[in-house]
Amino acid sequence: MQIxxxxxxxMNANRLSAYLGxxxxxxLGRLFSLRxxxxxxxxxxxxxxxxxxxxFPTGTKWGFVPKNSDGPVYLCxxxxxxxxxxxxxxxxxxxxxxxxxEGTIIASYAIGAxxxxxxxxxxxxxxxxxxxxxxxxxYENNFLGKNILGKDFGLDIVVQRGAGAYICGEETSLISSLxxxxxxxxxxxxxxxxxxxxxxxxVVNNVETLSSLPFIVxxxxxxxxxxxxxxxxxxxxxxxxxxxxxxxxxxxxxGLSLISFIEKYAGGVWKNRRLKAIIPGGSSFPVLSAEECAxxxxxxxxxxxxxxxxxxxxxxxxDETTDMVACLKVLTDFYHHESCGQCSPCxxxxxxAKKIMDRIVAGLGTKKDLxxxxxxxxxxxxxxxxxxxxxxxxxxKSFITKFRAEFESRCL
Amino acid sequence: xxxNIEKNIKRASLxxxxxxxxxxxxxxxxxxxxKVSVSLEIPESEVYGVVTFYGMLTRRKLGKNLICLCxxxxxxxxxxxxxxxxxxxxxGIGPGETTKDGLFTLFTVECLGACGGAxxxxxxxxxxxxxxxxxxxxxxxxxxxxx
Numbered sequence: 388m389q390i391x392x393x394x395x396x397x398m399n400a401n402r403l404s405a406y407l408g409x410x411x412x413x414x415l416g417r418l419f420s421l422r423x424x425x426x427x428x429x430x431x432x433x434x435x436x437x438x439x440x441x442x443f444p445t446g447t448k449w450g451f452v453p454k455n456s457d458g459p460v461y462l463c464x465x466x467x468x469x470x471x472x473x474x475x476x477x478x479x480x481x482x483x484x485x486x487x488x489e490g491t492i493i494a495s496y497a498i499g500a501x502x503x504x505x506x507x508x509x510x511x512x513x514x515x516x517x518x519x520x521x522x523x524x525x526y527e528n529n530f531l532g533k534n535i536l537g538k539d540f541g542l543d544i545v546v547q548r549g550a551g552a553y554i555c556g557e558e559t560s561l562i563s564s565l566x567x568x569x570x571x572x573x574x575x576x577x578x579x580x581x582x583x584x585x586x587x588x589x590v591v592n593n594v595e596t597l598s599s600l601p602f603i604v605x606x607x608x609x610x611x612x613x614x615x616x617x618x619x620x621x622x623x624x625x626x627x628x629x630x631x632x633x634x635x636x637x638x639x640x641x642g643l644s645l646i647s648f649i650e651k652y653a654g655g656v657w658k659n660r661r662l663k664a665i666i667p668g669g670s671s672f673p674v675l676s677a678e679e680c681a682x683x684x685x686x687x688x689x690x691x692x693x694x695x696x697x698x699x700x701x702x703x704x705x706d707e708t709t710d711m712v713a714c715l716k717v718l719t720d721f722y723h724h725e726s727c728g729q730c731s732p733c734x735x736x737x738x739x740a741k742k743i744m745d746r747i748v749a750g751l752g753t754k755k756d757l758x759x760x761x762x763x764x765x766x767x768x769x770x771x772x773x774x775x776x777x778x779x780x781x782x783x784k785s786f787i788t789k790f791r792a793e794f795e796s797r798c799l
Numbered sequence: 800x801x802x803n804i805e806k807n808i809k810r811a812s813l814x815x816x817x818x819x820x821x822x823x824x825x826x827x828x829x830x831x832x833x834k835v836s837v838s839l840e841i842p843e844s845e846v847y848g849v850v851t852f853y854g855m856l857t858r859r860k861l862g863k864n865l866i867c868l869c870x871x872x873x874x875x876x877x878x879x880x881x882x883x884x885x886x887x888x889x890x891g892i893g894p895g896e897t898t899k900d901g902l903f904t905l906f907t908v909e910c911l912g913a914c915g916g917a918x919x920x921x922x923x924x925x926x927x928x929x930x931x932x933x934x935x936x937x938x939x940x941x942x943x944x945x946x
Contacts, residue, residue, distance in 0.1 A: 468912050469909070469910060469912065470910070471871045471872050471873065471909070471910040471914070472872065472873055472910070472914055473910075473912065473914075474912040474913055474914050474915055476912075477912045477913070508912070509818075509853070509855045510855070510908075510911050510912070510921060511912065512924045512925075513925075513926070547814065547815070548814070548815070548818060549814075549853070550814060550817070550818065550853035550854070550855045550856050551853050551854030551855030551856070551908075552852060552853050552854060553909060553910075564814065565811060566807070566810060566811055567810040567811045567812065567813035567814060567839075567841075567849065568810075568845075568849065569848050569849055569852040570852060570853075585804075585807045585811075626914065626915065627915075628873035628876075628877075628914030628915055628917055629872075629873050629876045629877070629914075629917075630876060630877075634873075634914065634915040634916075634917070635915045636915065670871075670872055670910075701914070703872055703873055703876070703914075705876065709876065714872065714875075714876075717870070717871065717872050717875045718872060720870075721871055721872070721909055721910075724909060725909060727852075
């Protein structure tokens, strides 16, 4: 089923005229006939879960915003895509920006926001330009601004460019950055739905999550809930990269088997080589060995029972020639570089992990270093303000435990 | 309440203001930090803190052309290491350095969200994907001609 990608190959799909010809903004008619609380209920029933990585039920998240609060409520659109292996939101921003705008109107109406901030990563200059042009077109045609389509609801969308910080994709860090602060994550609770941007109730939703909304509102919750699996309904964008013949962004019904995805969509492992490992949900989640990949499906529950997570759907495929030690070094370098430095276990732990990996790659590591790495990982996960520390702990633990022999062969 | 809102909005404009300065002058100087601090009524130390937090903001003058090669996992799996060595040899500089003629600065950067076109790099804000040595030659020669 194509819900998110059906306009990807249409000429000028980023232009309003093309979008309108593809049922664009059609959901707004039904939207404004519903009460905001009914919209929240519909989205809850649809089973839509956050597509940024956490998989939290979207309608439930909206439901946390206090009713009748005495001031502004904000929606933040998380377009700070930075999880290594993830490039799906860029496609949505470049190829179907009006769908995101339509979804943003829906979410804002549901939670009572009159201003929505799109936080887009600094490097996405082209997607930012395309989205901004689409927003301007939407204003000109009264899909944004005051009294949208003559109704008693108005919305402004403000685009804010980030400036190169992975951590700003974390929702409280994103809020800090929007506020003009260093992008430090904040302690939860209070959750953003209670105290978010400028201290006001705020919902942060991912680009893909919002882009799924027009279908749900236009067709009602039921058709959406019937796609995919019972607990993970709907479609998901998978961006697949690494050692496959056809890297790219593909839309799948949740629950598709991982191996058939690799074969049917990604064109199989490249150069006729055998599969060695897959990180299914972006670099922050545990790696699966080839044997583990055999019986796992692409949905939240199946991934969790396999000991990993669907995450953002940023899939990284490694063939049999891949040097797993060097691979983990690349990852520790990344997490060390991007640790925001606020919490000691993460700031210091990522630095230690990097130094030990440097030592192992240089041929100077010992087998004890592997246990030291595991110990560091244990002392990082769950001990910091945000889950960044866990995001390094998970690859460290999974790489070393699943490919221990390879690591040991490189140690003194 | 109104005072707070005004203060919030002023503060929230910081990142955009820093972008504007960098786009105009190429980098953010000590003098710029002082000016921003006065105009937005934010302590200098906090402006400095924000400038140094974000990887794309720079405190020093860079080359006329900025080459940012992705060195993260998907690009690495598809040969960004070789591409980096080629760039280093072609330009005669390492990551973080600027050529003597001031034409090029080279950086290795983290995932730019173009893993489907790995290995890739960003040159002056524009993405170049599926890199090989010939493509690198074309890009560098093109930039040299334009300069």
